[in-house]
Amino acid sequence: MSFAYLSYAKAFPYAGDLSGGINGNDSNWDSYIDLLLPVAGSEKSFLFISPRVSVTGKSVFASNAHETNLGLGFRQYLNILETGAIVGANLYYDIRNSEAGNSFQQAGVGVEFLSRWIDFRANGYIPFANTRYYTGKIYDIPLGHHIAATYGYESSMKGFDGEIGFKIPFPEILGELKIFGGGYYYQTQNNGGDILKGYKGRAEYKPIKILRLNYAVYDNKNFNGANWQAGAEISLPFDFKKLLQAKNPFFGVIKYIKNTPKPVIERMGETVQRDMYVRTAQSRKKHHEDLLLNDNGDEYYFTVVSPNGTGNGTFDNPAGVSSGIALNKLVTESNAALLFLPGQYNQSSEINISGHLSQRVEILAYKSLASKNVALPNFNINEESVINVGSNVNAIAVTGLLTDVYISGFNINNISTNTKSGIYITNFSSGSISVFENTIQGFAKAVEVNSSQRAPVIFDNVLQGNATGIEVYNADAEIYSNDINNNYKYGVNIYNSSGSTYIAGNNIIENSTGVFVNGGIYFVIFQNNISSNSSDGMFISASSNLQIVGNDAYYNGANGIYALNSSSITVASNIISANSGNGIYANNLQNSDINQNTIVENSLAGIYLNASKSVGVSGNEISDNQVGIQDAASQISYISNNYIFNNSSGIFLQNTSNTYVSNNQIFSNVFDGIFVTGGLNATLSMNTVIQNNNGISLYNTNAYTANFNSIAGNLSDGIFVSASPNGKISDNEISQNDGNAITLTNASDVTEISRNTVAGNKTGGIYAQNSSDVIIKANTVRNNTGINGGIFIQNILGSASSVEKNNLSGNQNFAIKSQSSASPISENNITVSSEGHGIWLQDNIGSILSQNILTAQPVGSYFGLYLTGTTVFNSAQSGNNKYYFFESNVYGGDTSPVNNYLSNVYPYDQVIQ
Template sequence: MLARFLRSPSLLSLLTCWLFCFIVTAQSSAQDPEWFEEDADLYRAYFDFSGMAGGVNDAGQGLLFVPLAQDEESLFFADLRGNIFDNSSAEGNFGLAYRRMIDDQWIAGAYGFYDVRRSEYNNIFKQGSFGLELLSIEWDFRVNGYVPNLKQKRVDSLSTAYLSGNNIVMRAGEERAYWGTDFEVGRLLKTFDNMNVDAELRGYVGGYYFDNSAPGFKEIAGPRARVEFRMFDLPFLGNGSRVVLAGQFQHDDVHGSQGTGLLTVRIPLPGNGDSQKLTRFQRRMVNPIVRDIDIVLNQARGPEEHTKLQLTGQMLNDITIIDANTVNAEAVFNGAGTDSVVLFDGSAGTISTGTGFVFNNGQLALAGGKSVNVVGCNSGAVTSFSYGSQPTVIGANPASDVFTMADNSSIVGMDIIGGKNGIYGNNLNGFTIACNTITSAFEDGVHLDGNTNGNITGNTFVDNGLPTDNDGLEIENFTGGSITGNIARGNKYGYYLVTVSGGIIRDNLAEHNVYDGFDFDTFNGGTFTRNIAQHNGEDGFYFDDDITGGVFSNNIARHNGNFGFNMDGMTGGTFRGNRAEDNAYAGIAFFDDITGGTISNNVAVRNDDGFYFDNDVTGGTFSGNIANQNRYNGFWFADDVSNMTFTQNSAAHNGVNGIKFEGTVLAGAMISENTAIANDDDGFDFEDINGGRIVNNTATGNLEDGFDFDDNFVSGVLRNNTSIGNAFNGFDFTSPIQGGMITENSAQSNSGNGFEIDIFSGGNTATFSNNSATQNSGAGYDVISGTPQNGVGTNSGSGNGSNNGF
């Protein structure tokens, strides 16, 4: 009768309200306890640590018992628990309870809990629970009720999808909490007066009933029995301690028979009652509340439901199957119509086509034997589906495309060999090409003409375009969508994108292609990021025209036969966070003018030159780039620079110069806060200086000069630069200084002269002032001839081989 009563969650809620009314009424009718008097603290807080093994799950529990208010006959307390289980689930229980002695014979108690559980499937469940208890020295009576949130949670790992008729359907795995009740009666069986510690043996019998009315979820009900051997006030733990050894048995139709062993150790916490030893009856006031230790859960599969392909969202109904035995398969495919689903099954052997398969708008070609994720239309659950065997579709005619796409069409999981192009399309929108392997096409693995806006993901392009110098993937104008997670290997060219003006191109790999990994004509928008080009015969990334916009970031070029990044010019956009290493030529090279944009935080390591700029640089920002251990120069500007910013870049351990400006530095150029360390020639190597600002740079430990000026210093500012510990001179001016401002620079501990100046030319307008030379092996200032117009006498030094001032 009790189980039937508690089947209704609404009745459980009413009982909860009654429970708390009982507590308030009982307290108001009693004599007011002296709860807040410190000398009345009889009941102490404690920790219980428990371990349980042998049941549905092994578990560990920590329990904190905290008296909140008390006198000798009543106790209001908090019961806080944390549980961990061997299936990686966990639960917290947060309870408040009230107990009161009645006639010195019985203790009546009531309590409520809020429970939160994270299941082994990472679902979160919550419930309210309550209980009533009646205790004496000899007897225990208790009943508990549990009211969880009954909404189901997804368990995708338990879902299953299969072909039913001509539909792909699923039964979704789900997890639910059970409402229910348990009860037990216990009795003191024996006391052990002859032991050194106070000990007793108690036995309990009872039962439990839990249920959820959802289809497929069986009720969990059965008997339960438990025996406990308890020892109190152990000498090594002190008064208030307890050790319990217990064994429990229960049985239900869902879990079968379960035998559980339990060990609990109580550690009393310090308090006013440290020295007090409770009587047997008082000890019952601090007995832990006995209740189910976890929210009762179960898993099942829901009713059969229709599915859609997670990748595209297309419904998987009314499926047509094509295999090697299908007569006139091309007509069957096209005849399936708009928005149809055609499943290619390889179980009967290879599927060959001479004319190719032509898509309708919205049509899906899905490969058998390929695991794809499907989504339940009702539940939203996700699981994998596979049917039959992986098909191989051979294009027998090198003049015909194997598949020709249409708008909003999709091709997933195919193994495509030969044909003119493995997949062809023209001016496509909303399409998907995913998880295909495309091999040995006469021209391109995938060739898309016109404007392209769709998704190309997870494909592999192998050995395509070898007779015709073509590509794994070729797109005329990529305007939107995504190209992600593809691999191009062994093609003549990996990827060729004529124009990129939008979309995302990310996480693609090009390797071991005969020529370039990635080829671009024009890049003026979109995002190109986290792509890798390695071991290609020529360039990793090749640009035939300027970057005018978009973001090109965090790509890697390594071990390629020519350049890592072979760029044209740049007028805008962002080139950021890219890495070039171990390429045969320069790591990052720009062969046309740079007039704008940002080149930042790129790294070039172990290439010929790290960064090479062949033409004029008349704009743009170069910041935070690193060039280390390259065979020649770290940075090499081969032509004039003006109206640009080159800042916070570093070059170390390169085979020639760290940073080389071979052209003229002109007005508007800002070269600041860069470092050149331990390069085999000069740290900074300049030709003509005819404007601009060179400020706050540092050259350290280079094997020739820190700063080397090979041609005329006509105008501009050289200020606050530091040259330390270089093998030759700190600052070397081998040609006339005709003008400009050279001020506040420091040369320290160089093996040659601090400042080596061949000539201040006659009629110069130069200012040479407030520079410092210290601890250089040669002269602090070695000026062969001439004097500057301004600054003589302001330059200082100490500890040099000679000439500490100028």
Template sequence: MLARIPHFQFVLSLFTSLALVLLAPSQTSGQDPTWLEEDDYLYRAYFDFTGMAGGVNDTGQGLLFIPLSQDEESLFFADLRGNIFDDSSAEGNFGLGYRQMMNDQWIAGAYGFFDVRRSEYGNIFRQGSFGVELLSIEWDFRANGYVPTLKQKRVDSLSTAYLSGNNIVVQGGEERAYWGTDFEVGRLLKTFDEMNVDVELRGYVGGYYFDNSAPGFKEMAGPRTRVEFRMFDLPFLGNGSRVVLAGQYQYDELRGSQGTGMLTIRVPLPGNGDSQKLTRFQRRMVNPIVRDIDIVLNQARGPVEQAKLQQTGQVLNNITIIDANTVGAETVFNGAGTDSVVLFDGSAGTIDTSTGFVFNNGQLALAGGKSVNVVGCNSGAVASFNYGSRPTVNGTVNTIDVFTMADNSSIVGMNITGGQNGIYGNNISGFTMACNTISGALEDGAHLDGTINGTIIDNTFSTNGTTTDNDGLEIENFVGGSITGNTFRNNDYGFYSSNEISGGTIAHNTAHDNTYDGFTFTNISGGTISNNTSRDNGEDGFFFFGTMSNGVFSNNIASNNHNFGFNFFQMTGGTISGNQAIDNDFAGFAFFGAISGGTFSSNIADKNDDGFYFDQDITGGTFSGNTASNNRFNGFYFADDVSNMTFTGNVASENVTNGIKFGDTVGVGTIISNNSAIDNKDDGFDFDDVAGGTISNNFASGNLEDGFDFDDVFLGGTFSNNVSVSNTFNGYDFIAPIVDGTITNNSAQSNSADGFFVNIFSGANTATFSNNTATQNTAKGYNVLSGTPQNGVGTNTGSGNASDNNY
């Protein structure tokens, strides 16, 4: 029986843990709890574990009974309970009670509880309950009252919405608690003196009444009877233990007949009354309080109320219906007027249009056959509405747009095919385009000219512009609103911003299998573009052919595209962070224009050609925390001059050529610090000429050629505190002349050739080469072929090299 209760083990664990807390010795006083200290302690704390099956719910209950104050004839106690039901609801009961022996025959008791329940629908209910009882060895008399908070709770899963006349209405699902009372009379039916343990049989009869006066909530009233077979002081559990087998039956018109089987096991808690066995009369003092185990709940639907569309908040009244048989459907649509609601029903077939549907301001076009969430205007109850069949609205003329939107208009749930553009708008704001499928347009699935501010959400743009090199969605100037959750697939271009994005959010969209680029942007001067995915497109995942001057571009993913993952032009400001380029045919991230500012951080490039490629001059900006790994060429490649930029905390590992390559001049104001190049197949760091800046605290290890390779003249700047370890060639390779600058405090360890290889210190050099360290390199610690630095000879040290440990 208990196996039917999935959370019963949780109840046991919960109350066992509670007992350990309550019974644990005080950490501050070193004393036991009060009820373990009293010399005249008679009534002991205990756990009751109960499993119930067969009634309204299968239930597991844990009860902790704690005497708080007592003598032989009175007891003040706490009764703490936890209940878990098989419908995933749960309840806690927190009670205090008092019992007093009136004479040698009767015990009078009173108690109060605070109850909290989480229903199966996740609602929280609270109630106060109280009761009185009169007990003797033979008789039980008790009555209880229950007073919950009566405010209704929403149950949206029970809400319903439907078309009533020309209005869409809602009946919201509600859940309420019932106030009520119950009573019972019990009698000892039989004792079994011949048995080795103390056993008795008791029977109870009573009734209950629960009600809530709200419409639709019927009363629950009826009889209740119960029989209990009790065994006390069992040898394997000790004095104070109890096992109860019980069966209960009750009936009311709302729930019908309910038969419940119950098993309760009592485990006494340790105390100085361990050896005492209570008399039958004393045993009644610790009988658990008998009450309804849960706050009584019921569900119903509330009154009919007007609905509004959750997506837009538009009230759904005075509805016009259009289907394939509607004569002059375009005229009917436009004639419905401002702020009207038009329901398109596809039950009669495809709705063809040769002139297109033109919106009024504030007008809603709502598709049948598509479940949409609507909200009760009064209660806020949410329900799903679905009417008729989803329509296909087909534009039969490829020079006419299928729908033309207006300010504050909305189009929801349509299947739109054909036409010049599936949806067109010009300088519109406050509009909503949601849950539509738009396909087969000659040009764009949706084309929005001018300044655009609105919501475009959960649409699918498919196979648009395939003969005209056009797009799933094209927007000219996006200044605010949200473009989220859309899919762009099998178009020529997925998403196209033809002029500027200066505000709003473009997020959680997916572009895949488009002929050319997944996402195309021109200028970005504001807004947030984040968490978009572009994969398996014929060219770039994300293509930028203008300037990024502000805004945030973050946490986007480009994978398996046939050109670049992210193809940028120039950047003067803004933030590019947390993006991932994975397994694209060309570079993961490429910049083909100049960079003069902004932040480029925490981006990842894996399994591309170059991980990060920068084609033009960089004269500012911060590049930090980026990772390039497993790319087919360089991890990072700066092809032109860099100056006044910061490159710090980046990692390049296991790339097929260089980890980090600077292909032209490193100039004044450049900071290259705290970067790592590990296990690359060529050099860890590869520099052309260095004419200024600071290169410090970088780390090269396990690269298959040099840790740091300088291919051209070292003309100036500071190169300090770098570490080169276990590279296959030299730790530091200066193949071209060192003319000026400071090379100091660098370390070369365990490299397979020289620690430091210097071809020549030029004859008129002004360089400082000092305080470097070379240890355990296979060839020379310092291999200087010609010339000497102006400063530093004699300060460079090492050990364990094949030769030339010092310089």
């Protein structure tokens, strides 16, 4: 085409096609949008541009691949073959972002011939820019005693394709059907000429002009990921000139659809049919110099064994187990690896690894190489190296080596009664040893470490169906991430281990005892899952300075954690639930801490201290157990800052001494919040005790202190004390309990109830009976309802007894009532209202009533002083009482005690209007 011709060309001379479609098969699919836009020329001869974008179905096939194409072409209509024909040529720029994230570019060139009955197309593809990307390597080349690598590449391919098609004659009212045949040929440019070639066939059906259904078959499934591809496309005539004139570019589409069949001239704007994808190949290149390295960066030197090997230990000529071990011991390189190929190794004697000359010895099952990106073509990486041993034989033994040893990847089975171990390690005095990714079953001990100075690392193993999963005796070990289950004695058994032992992240389930430690010092048990063991989840005996932190212990048949005869143990941040015994049971535990644990739904106590000393229990959340915290016969226990709720009982102290219970939140327990029986010197301080039965109960407890507690809303008494001498109940806030705020019965020696705030309790405020030497002093007692009024003392004896300096108001029936002979009532400040009498004395002999202040507010039938029965006064010590604002009802009751009062005490009182 000449420039003179172009100068007369009309812009956008013809309506092109705007197409959108989808193609797919059983492994991939993509969608695309394509536009063919004539830009210059006439209706029968024009230049066009053709942009196209396609996206692979990432959401279904997890692919990042997408393509962009930009074409420039020319088409010419020829008035030949009766109905006319179209010839054209095109140039394209294609760019692909592959699934691996690599970017490829290519140029495309094509020619086409379109007519009513025959179509022909041919296209060429020429990659440029970066045509190859390194994608990694795999070690898959056995070379004697070594393994070499093959490198992988993703490369673009140059090539061509072509097709010829014919229209099938049948009634055009049914649409248009065409059949195509052709082929393709592609080859990589850079690595060895990988070729993608084959034949293709295609059927194209248009039931209406704008819809094209397509189905293609390929004799090479690598072309599109399958031997077939199906697709659908909708094409609409798109008049860009109308769009520039602010008109509908799709105007006339209905008429266009109805115009059947489509004249050849109307195909001038249809989509270019070509391969829109930059073809790529995954190529491989062998690198014999790149040998597999171990974790230290040294080349592996493999002595290869097989079940029936008789050779020299190469991959081509494997040795047997015994000869392979002997050959391996002679290797002087820094790494001597004994590699077991897949198969069944039936051993009547142990595989003993000792006496090596190398600095590092690896005992590897073939499967263990998978993590090192190894896949030798002669072996299936998923096949196992299985070691079967007979009666009373250690499968693999490591003794006395002065090097680093690694044992990995084996399936080790005992096939008869066996009192030995799957892997046995003893007298290991230097270097390191690692046991990982093995499956061991049927032994007395799956892994045994006996009397070694160095700590083996035992991780990622499956140890099941043995007597004991792991046993460490007179040695240390790092034990983590193992699956230890269904062993009928112990999951992990530790004897006499010290600071280098570390048990972490293991799944220890359905054994007898999960973790058993006897004689452990200075080590950590951390974040293990210990569940469904038939006895204790964890049993700690004769140990010290252990950290038991962050474990889950649940559904065990006895206790979650049992600590016996141990000291300096920290049990912290564990979740302990639904065990059939106690959550934590500490028996003769000393100088230890139990803190920040969550302990729920255990059948017995959440925490049970027995005969222990100097144990701190703090910051735990304890709920839905039979008892929250139970302490029996312990000394110097510190129970503080715990949340204890929804248990049968909150805290239960039995025969303890010097126990401190402070700052706990104790609520909604079925029975008592705090229950103390027996023992000496219990201090209950600054606790919040609400909505239990009794808030605090003390029985037969000597020298106790209950102070600064907040006790409210309990179903019975706030504080109940029975037969407990030498007590101090002070500075508590006790309110809204259904019983008395404080009930004291059968107490002896000196019991002091002082400075408490007692309000709104439903049976009474302070009730003391059948006791001696009770001091009720400086309490604030108000608005208590029920039969026991504000303060009620009954049969209180002892020269030290007194009711003094209390402030009382609004209490029902009476502020103070006494049925005791030896308790002076003095210096109390009492408001007398319509709620009840101020002071009621009944059957008191030698009563001392002095310096009380009684203030009347509007009163009904109640008296400031109410006297009944045989009450008489000690006139020498009584008097100086003051009655404010009484118009009447200053005193009342039975005639005899009233007369006694008037004649002996009243002259020394003051009645102030």
